[in-house]
Amino acid sequence: MSDVKLTDKPQDTEDYLRANKAQLASADPSHPVFVMANAGSGKTKVLIDRVARLLLRREDGRPGAKPDSILCITYTKAAANEMLSRLFRTLGKWSIMRDEELREELSRLEGRPVSAYETDDLRAARALFARALETPGGLRIETIHAFCARILRRFPLEAGVLPGFAEIEEEEAQAIWQTVRADAVLKAAEVAPEALNVLALEGGHDGADVALDAMRYQMNMYLEFAEQYDFDQDRMRAALVDGLNAPEASPSEILSLAMGEEMPIDALREALISLRASGKRDDTRTADAVEAALSEEDPVRRWECYRRAFFGATGNPYKSLYNAEAGKDDNVVSLFATKAETGSEVARVDEVAAKLKLAETVERTSALLAVGLDALVAYQEEKRRRGALDFDDLIRKTRDLLTRTGMSDWVLYKLDGGISHILLDEAQDTSPEQWELINALTNEFAAGQGAERQQDPRTLFVVGDEKQSIYSFQGADPAKLRAQEQDYVRRDSTAESQTMEMSFRSSPEILSFVDAVWNSAPPIDVAAGTHPSLSAEGVKHTARRAGQEGLVELWSVDERDEDEDADAWSRPVNAMRSSSPKARLATRLAQELKAMVKRGETVWEELPDRSWQRRAMRPEDILILVRSRTGGLFDAMISALKAAGLPVAGADRLKLTDHIAVQDCLNLMRFALLPERDLALAEILRGPFVGLVDDDRYLYPLASERRRGETLWSRVQASSDPDVQQASRFLSGLIANKRKPPYEFLSEVLDVPGADGKTGWEKINARLGTPAHDPVEALLSRAQGFDASEPSSLQAFVAEMEAKLVEIKRDLAAPEGQVRVMTVHGAKGLQAPVVVMPDTTAGPKSVSSTMFDVDGMPVWSPRKDSDVPAAELERAIANAKAEEEFRRLLYVALTRAQDRLIIAGHWHGARPPGYHDRSWYALCQTAMNKLGGDADEYGVHRFGDLPPKLAPSKDGRHALADLPNWVSTSPDQPGSARRFGAPSSLLGRKTPVLAPFSQTRQERLRRGRIIHALLEYLPALPKEARIDSADKYLARLPDLEDGEREEMAEAVFGILDAPEMQTLFQPGGRAEAAIVGSAPELPDGLIVNGRVDRLVVTQDEVLIVDFKTDQPAPESPEGVAETYRAQMAAYWAVLRRAYPGRQIRTALCWTDGPRLMFLPEEMLLEALKGAQSVV
Structure with a gap:
């Protein structure tokens, strides 16, 4: 027996009695209430209870509220449907209950004695189900957009919209x-x-x-x-x-003056003498910039040169502009003293920069x-x-209708008799505009005539949780909820505030961990002026399931794997490396989750009588939450689960045209419209509808033997192969149907059996499985809608599908025997016995806002370095608020878990410890340390005990089969006479081996990659644009310190600006030039396949240059590492054969210096003699 009852119904503790009292008070319809409810505290139940109590007869015998006088506003259509369904279940249950059962039910709901309910009370309660069903328009449980649309349709002329708007x-x-x-x-x-x-x-x-x-x-x-x-x-x-x-003044006028008559040209020329005489680094840098500026006539170009004397590549001012020797010149000091407040060029340039900005x-x-x-x-x-209104229009026009003078009084008067009670769900996600709308309705509650017409007090019920406000991109402002509560309570003495702390969802260990995470999180520094830091109020959760043990696990972050990319040749260019941190974590998690199910590890399950028991864990108990569908981890997680043999539900959202089955269907249309489209036809031939998957037998002979100008379609028609002939008949049928409407075209392909007796649906299911069903159904739905609204044209339909990013949403709320992988936003409102959080190591993102509201003025500032002080403050506040929401998103993720919470993360960034210091992982680690979680030998910290194990269910419903050994065994590679090799590997591994995760190696590799990238792209730009482009590139690299950015920029421009380096960037030069070939001097059968940083080809010579960022650089060619010599020798040998008659020269350009070092031909020949292995 797989399920063993281990505990009875939870005890009614003092915490529970207190929580029950808060729920009863919140559901009391006699007064307005603002409820702050923790996750899992039963807020939806309370809201439904309040609606039910509004409908019931009052204690003094007065009739309850009319169903059409209650307005319940929810955040989503799904939430509205769920609430409506639960309310009708309650009312329907009452309609068939026996008297005693109904009395007990109503007593629990209202907190009154059982004996208080008379026969008339019971009769009225039973009639509510019919009254609700018969209410014209139904019960008003709807989204705020649906409510606004209904109001605008009732008052179109008053609102200034067209009647019958869409x-x-x-x-x-x-x-x-x-x-x-x-x-x-x-x-x-x-x-x-x-x-x-x-x-x-x-x-x-x-x-x-x-x-x-x-x-x-x-x-x-x-x-x-x-x-x-x-x-x-x-x-x-x-x-x-x-x-x-x-x-x-305009920017050009400011620069004309600042770089013209205000510029102390004579004094600067005198200062150049002292700066040049010193020859020190700071002096030379300043002198170069000043000299370049003085040589420019155009004010803009002069400013770009001149500012380089004062500001580094990242825009930060230099600490010193000259050294002690040059500082003996009073003129230099008066111009370039960085501590001078006025009078110096430093102060003037700062002032010009501020004015210019x-x-x-x-x-x-x-x-x-x-x-x-x-x-x-x-x-x-x-x-x-x-006659169209979008969602923003609905809110804005309804707000204006209810708040602006004129028609608003009339509209509110007409509404006044129709709405007596407003209930607002998920109030933390209500935008300021929506609050204005709600306030306009509730202000009328206290207005004279409206109040006089009501027997019952008119009430507002608001329930929300600031900690779960995660929709700022839709205008939500959690601070507004508290402000509204305080304002309403101040205006209405009968209004109450309630707090619901008890969670009916999660185990005590999970709730203790949530409290520790939230309460130990440090304040958020706004980092702008004197603006105070942002800090959240402390939080406390109590557990209804006090006796049911749970578990929180914090996995260690695996170090980055620096191994070579073994599958680089066979892996698609946009596919994730199997050794990447994300792929490794996904594989590790999938294998462990499969093992947990197989071992029979247990979760808690509530039974109909409200008792609890443990049972063996199933795949549908697992919910994996990520921050985003992009970035690779989401797809890697799904792939790893499938590879492990766990059933997985797939993506909860899908871009329709990204699905391969949809592309297969669209390809049929593309081919029908233009049979000469060889790529579309090739994909059809290999796709599910034709199925010629043996390339050696079918596609390669058809395609490779085409004559010039011959199409693949003509080859298919001419083929004598029976399988290809059958395919030709199918394709001819597509062409014959090209004038049919899109829906009819697709329906015939999918529903009508072909020559093989199978329908298109059967072929898709056989090749792609049932997950392909929903996307193709969505495509059919789009085609049907297109036929109804547009001219019936395959061409127009294909063009629309290619132009629009159509996204389909799949409802994963109800698990169907599969693991669910979702974003945290998508999982809001859901729960699961086991929640896994693998996406935790990245820090909060900076806001991408470029438009700022500065005291009612719009300010466009597309980059941080373009911010004026007012925009800088707004951006800093926005970043701090974004980090607040980042933490609230963590709260939502943590509180989805019922019994077990697994927190993991992949290596993030270039340096240890592999996670951002303000990441979710860092916050969770602090909490785990605070709670004293124990670590096992694998580095897994646990708070709580591992659950007992039970035998899996005997029905085999979720039995998992082990994959055969051949799945994880790479096939033998056939022998080949040709061998591709990297030039640097000719001598084997001779350079010292560094620790793969050492900070030194990480920094060296990162520095080298960045400098190489700048030297690749900057030479192609005009000189005046290079500094700005470098600044922008370096500013986008968040892991760099300002000093590192300046050092890298100096290294790059040291090469670009050096006279002796100009030969590298002359016409005929190419960056990242591929070199593939063989040579007699190379080992037999070896084909060199590499890239050289710079290749300059002229009529007389070929120059091969590789940039090297080693520090310090060797003093002579003899000090060059043997692998570098081998690399350059291989390039030299290949190009000698490719360019006979020209002189081939090789050089290493050391950024440390910089210095151009030519390698002698004798050294290259010696390196080739030492070649001993090929990779």
Whole structure:
């Protein structure tokens, strides 16, 4: 027997009695209540109980509230449907209960004695089910968007919307926006080309689209600002200048003055003499920048050169601009003293930089207004013309309808008799605009006539949890919940505040761990001016399941594996390495989860009589939570679970066109429209509908024997192979159907049996399995909708599917015998006996906001280094709030667990310990240390005891078969006469072996990669653009310190600017040039396959250069490592054969110096003689 009853019903402890009292008080409909409810504390039950009590007869005999007078607002449609279903179950159960049973049920609900319920009370309770069903329009349990749509349809003229308006999804709204955005850009190209140029330069290869898209999502801020100044560009610019305390002058005017008459040119030229005479590093750097600036006539280029004397590559000022020898010159000191507050060039340049930043912000924001306001206005007009409202429109127009003078009094008067009780669920996710709407409704509760018309007190019920507010990207502001509570309680003396601390979901160990994580988390530093740090209130959870043991595990982070990428040749370029930290963690977790199920480790299960028992763990008990579907871990986890033989539900969200079965279906249409599309046809031939998977027999002969201009389709038609002939008949049928509507085309392929007697559905299931069913069904649904709304055209349907990112959502709320892998956001409201958190080692992300509201003014600041002080503060506050939400997301993840919580993480970053110091992992480790969790020999820390084991179920429903040995055994590789080898491996391993995880090695490798990348891309840019591009590249690398960025930039520009290095970057030079070939001097059968950092080919010679970042660099070629010599010798040998008659020279360019070191030909020949092995 697999299930053994180990405990009875939990005891009614003092904590439970206190929690039950709080629930009864919260559900009491006689007064308004604000409830702060911990995760798992039963808030949905309380909300449903309150609705039920509102409907019941009152204690004094008065009738209960009418069903249509209750408005219950939820966050999602799924939550609304769940609440409605649970309420109808309750009312339906009452309708068939015996008298005594019903009296006991009502007594538990209301806290009144059983004897208090008379026959009339019971009759009224039984009638509620029928009354609710017969209510016109049904019970009003709906999302706030559904409520707004209903109000606007009732008062369209008052709201200024078209009667019968259509609600559009984001997909359609985005299509409208893209059209008006393109029109606005074309218009700006004619009437405001300078403004459009500013947007295009900031947007890079995306042009103006990035800025305009960001503007759309903060549309209200921009439109309200523009309305204040009647959309007058000059007035708006003046307001920005005044509000930011910016100079009136433009950036070009500021630089013309600062780099012109204000520049002490004579004094600088005199200072150059002392700086050059010293020759020290700081002096030379300053002199180079000053000299370059003085040689420039253009103010902008002069400024770019001149600022390099004062600021490093990352924008931070240098601590010293000269050394002691040059400091003997008073002129040098007066110009470049960094501690001088006024009078020096340092102070003047700081002032110019500050003015320039303000002026550029005004110019940038004004340009955005000049181009973008037309797009915003056109967007609103186009929606109005179509009679369409998006989700934001629904909220905004309903808010305006209920709050603005004029029609609002009439509308509220008409609504007043219809809404008596409002219940707001998930209040922490309510945006400020939505609160304005709620307030407009509840303010009327206390208004004279409305109050007089009501027998019952009119009430507001609000339930939420600040700790679970994780939707700031949708406008949620958890601080608003507390502010609303305080304001309402102050205005209404009958209002109460309740706290629900008891969790009915999680075990005591998990709740203690959650408390420790939350309460030991350090305050969040805003890192801006004197703004105070952000810190959360302490939290306390009590457990209803006080006697049921749980377990929290914290796994150690495995060190990064520096082994070579063994499967690089066979692995697709976009696939994750099997040795990557994420793949290794996913494999380790999948194997352990399978072992846990196989060993019969147990979880708790609640029985219908509310007692609990242990049973063997099943796959559906496991919920794996990640922060994001992107980044690789999500897919790696699903793949590892499948490889381990565990049933897995797949992704909870899927981009429709990313699924291979959908692409198979679209390929049928692509081919029908254009049979000459060889790639589409090749994919069809190998796909499930045709199934010619033997490339050597089918596809290769068909494709390889084509003559010039011959298509694959013509080869298929001409083939005599019976299988190919059958495929040809199928494909001809597709061409014959190309004029059919998309839905009819697909239905015939999927539903009608082919020549082999199988339908398309059967072929898809045979090849791809049942997970492919949902995406193909979604494609069919899209085709059906397209046929109803658009001209029936395969071409138009394929074009739409390729242009739009259609996402389908799969409901994984109810486990179906499978492990679930979800994002934390997607798992909100769910729970599972075993929760696994593998995505914990990364730190909080910086906000990507580029638009800031500064005292009612829009400010566009696309990068941190472009922030003016006001935007800098706003960005810092936004980052701090993002970190707060980062921690709240952790709280949501932790509280999904019922019995067991496994916290793991993959190596993150370049340095030990492999996780960010503000990551979830760091917070959990602090909590585990605080609780004193024990570690086993594998480094797993545990708080709580391992569960007992029970035999798995005998029904075999979840029996797991061991995979055969051949699955994990690599096939023997066939012998080959050709061997590919890296040039540096010719001499075997002769360099000293460093510890693979040592900090020194990690830093060396990282430094080398960054410097190589800069030397690859910067030479192709104009000289004046190189510094800015390097700054941007280095600024995007968060793991670097400012000093490291400056040192790397100096190393790179030391090479780029050195006169002796210019030969490397002359015309004819190429970066990262591939060299593949053989030579007589190389071992037999060896084909060299490598890349050289720089290859310069002229009419007379070929120069091979590799950049080396070793520190210190050797003084002579004799000191060069043998592997380096072998590498260059192999390149030399191959290119000697490729370029006969030209001189082939090899050189190592050491960044430490810098120094260009040519290798003698004799040394290269000697290195080739020592070649002894090939990889």
